[in-house]
Amino acid sequence: MRISPATEADTEAISEILGEIEAYYGGENVPGDPDQISAALFGDRPAATVLLARDGHEVLGFASYTFLWPAAGADTSLYLKELYVREPARRRGTARAFLAELKAVAAATGCSRIEWTADADNPPALAFYEALGAESRHGKVFYRLEG
Numbered sequence: 001m002r003i004s005p006a007t008e009a010d011t012e013a014i015s016e017i018l019g020e021i022e023a024y025y026g027g028e029n030v031p032g033d034p035d036q037i038s039a040a041l042f043g044d045r046p047a048a049t050v051l052l053a054r055d056g057h058e059v060l061g062f063a064s065y066t067f068l069w070p071a072a073g074a075d076t077s078l079y080l081k082e083l084y085v086r087e088p089a090r091r092r093g094t095a096r097a098f099l100a101e102l103k104a105v106a107a108a109t110g111c112s113r114i115e116w117t118a119d120a121d122n123p124p125a126l127a128f129y130e131a132l133g134a135e136s137r138h139g140k141v142f143y144r145l146e147g
Contacts, residue, residue, distance in 0.1 A: 001054065001055050001060065001092075001093070001094065001097060002053070003052070003053045003063075003097055003098060004051065004052065004054070005049060005050070005052075006041065006050040006051065006052050007042075008041075008042045010050075010052060010059075011034045011037050011038050011041075011042075012034065013052065013059045014032065014041070014050060014052075014062065015031040015032045015033070015034050015037055016031050017059065017061075017062045017084060017086070018031060018032035018037070019032065020084070020086065021062075024084070047066065048064045048065060048066045048081060049064065049065055049066070050063070050064045051063045051065075051098060051101060051102075053085070053089070053094050053097060053098060055089075059086070060086055060088075060089035060092075060094050061085035061086055061089055061094050061098065062082065062083075062084045063080065063083045063084075063098045063101075063102065064080075064081045064082045065078055065079060065080050065081060065105070066078075066079050066081065067079065067109070067111065068115070071111070071112050071113060072112050072113070073112075075110075075112035076109070076110060076111050076112070077106075077111050077112060077113045077114065077115050078102060078105060078106040078109070078111045078114045078115070079115050079116065080102060080114060080115070080116035081116070083095060083098055083125075085098075096132070099114075102114055117142060
């Protein structure tokens, strides 16, 4: 298995995975719009970076991240927006490999920490993060304004 940044040539694979993520969270498995994906990830102002895990030509999973500032003091943090491993690749070390790569990216870019949220009704993800030694943080409330 290897983990590497996605390129514009990976737009179709990213589109398929976004549909799978939507289905995982109870929606319909509808692939993402390739034009929107291309603009968001590979346009003039990329909104995020996507890492893909591969075994040969098979895409095993997806992690998207961005940087936030300020973190503690005036530091920058790496914010993991989505970590998704396709069903056949689960429990094979793929998610752990993603987190190791994200730690390396954070260190190489001078980030003081990695942050993310997880759905409270996703016990496998919560158990995985706790097994890594990640601490659940209390004291913040998650908000959203719809456009």
